[in-house]
Amino acid sequence: MTTAETLYLAAFMRRLSERLSNDGCNDLYLPDTGENRKFVQAVLEFQEDDTDTDVKTVQNKGVKQIITNNVSVVDYLASKFMEDHDLEDEDLPEIT
Secondary structure (H helix, E strand, C coil), X not given: CCHHHHHHHHHHHHHHHHHHCCCCCCEEEEECCHHHHHHHHHHHHHCCCCCXXXXXXXXXXXXXXXXXXXXXXXXXXXHHHHHHCCCCHHHCCCCC
Protein backbone atom coordinates (compact mmCIF):
# COMPACT_ATOMS: atom_id res chain seq x y z
CA MET A 1 0.00 0.00 0.00
CA THR A 2 1.14 3.51 -0.65
CA THR A 3 1.35 6.04 2.17
CA ALA A 4 -1.75 7.82 0.85
CA GLU A 5 -3.70 4.56 0.67
CA THR A 6 -2.70 3.67 4.22
CA LEU A 7 -3.71 7.10 5.52
CA TYR A 8 -7.05 7.12 3.73
CA LEU A 9 -7.91 3.59 4.84
CA ALA A 10 -7.29 4.57 8.46
CA ALA A 11 -9.31 7.77 8.00
CA PHE A 12 -12.21 5.87 6.44
CA MET A 13 -12.22 3.35 9.29
CA ARG A 14 -12.41 6.21 11.82
CA ARG A 15 -15.23 7.80 9.81
CA LEU A 16 -17.08 4.48 9.57
CA SER A 17 -16.97 4.17 13.33
CA GLU A 18 -18.56 7.61 13.69
CA ARG A 19 -21.32 6.72 11.24
CA LEU A 20 -22.04 3.34 12.79
CA SER A 21 -22.34 4.94 16.22
CA ASN A 22 -25.37 6.85 14.89
CA ASP A 23 -27.23 3.67 13.95
CA GLY A 24 -30.14 2.55 16.08
CA CYS A 25 -28.73 -0.96 16.40
CA ASN A 26 -25.07 -1.89 16.53
CA ASP A 27 -25.40 -5.65 16.95
CA LEU A 28 -22.91 -7.74 15.01
CA TYR A 29 -23.28 -11.51 14.82
CA LEU A 30 -20.28 -13.71 14.05
CA PRO A 31 -20.02 -17.48 13.71
CA ASP A 32 -19.10 -19.08 17.04
CA THR A 33 -15.59 -20.28 16.23
CA GLY A 34 -12.48 -20.35 18.38
CA GLU A 35 -10.83 -17.73 16.19
CA ASN A 36 -13.84 -15.41 16.42
CA ARG A 37 -13.98 -15.89 20.20
CA LYS A 38 -10.33 -14.78 20.48
CA PHE A 39 -11.04 -11.83 18.18
CA VAL A 40 -14.09 -10.67 20.13
CA GLN A 41 -12.23 -11.17 23.42
CA ALA A 42 -9.49 -8.85 22.11
CA VAL A 43 -12.13 -6.29 21.09
CA LEU A 44 -13.74 -6.43 24.54
CA GLU A 45 -10.38 -6.05 26.30
CA PHE A 46 -9.55 -3.09 24.02
CA GLN A 47 -12.57 -1.17 25.32
CA GLU A 48 -11.33 0.96 28.19
CA ASP A 49 -14.47 1.09 30.27
CA ASP A 50 -16.29 -1.18 32.67
CA THR A 51 -17.72 -3.30 29.88
CA ASP A 52 -18.15 -6.97 30.70
CA THR A 53 -15.36 -8.82 28.92
CA ASP A 54 -17.17 -12.16 28.65
CA VAL A 55 -17.89 -13.22 25.08
CA LYS A 56 -21.67 -13.50 24.67
CA THR A 57 -23.41 -16.02 22.43
CA VAL A 58 -26.99 -16.32 21.20
CA GLN A 59 -29.02 -18.74 19.16
CA ASN A 60 -29.83 -17.02 15.87
CA LYS A 61 -32.05 -19.02 13.51
CA GLY A 62 -30.93 -22.22 15.20
CA VAL A 63 -27.22 -21.39 14.92
CA LYS A 64 -25.04 -20.45 17.88
CA GLN A 65 -23.41 -17.10 17.19
CA ILE A 66 -21.26 -14.59 19.00
CA ILE A 67 -22.93 -11.24 19.50
CA THR A 68 -20.81 -8.12 19.69
CA ASN A 69 -20.92 -4.44 18.75
CA ASN A 70 -19.97 -3.26 15.26
CA VAL A 71 -18.64 0.11 16.50
CA SER A 72 -16.33 -1.61 18.97
CA VAL A 73 -15.04 -3.94 16.25
CA VAL A 74 -14.32 -1.08 13.84
CA ASP A 75 -12.65 0.98 16.59
CA TYR A 76 -10.46 -1.97 17.52
CA LEU A 77 -9.49 -2.72 13.91
CA ALA A 78 -8.78 0.95 13.15
CA SER A 79 -6.60 1.29 16.24
CA LYS A 80 -4.73 -1.92 15.45
CA PHE A 81 -4.20 -0.83 11.83
CA MET A 82 -2.98 2.59 12.93
CA GLU A 83 -0.64 1.06 15.52
CA ASP A 84 0.77 -1.36 12.94
CA HIS A 85 1.47 1.58 10.61
CA ASP A 86 2.72 4.00 13.30
CA LEU A 87 -0.12 6.46 12.65
CA GLU A 88 -1.72 8.99 14.97
CA ASP A 89 -5.13 10.59 14.48
CA GLU A 90 -3.47 13.90 13.61
CA ASP A 91 -1.71 12.14 10.67
CA LEU A 92 -5.01 11.27 9.00
CA PRO A 93 -6.46 13.33 6.15
CA GLU A 94 -9.83 14.93 6.76
CA ILE A 95 -12.63 13.26 4.84
CA THR A 96 -16.15 14.57 4.58
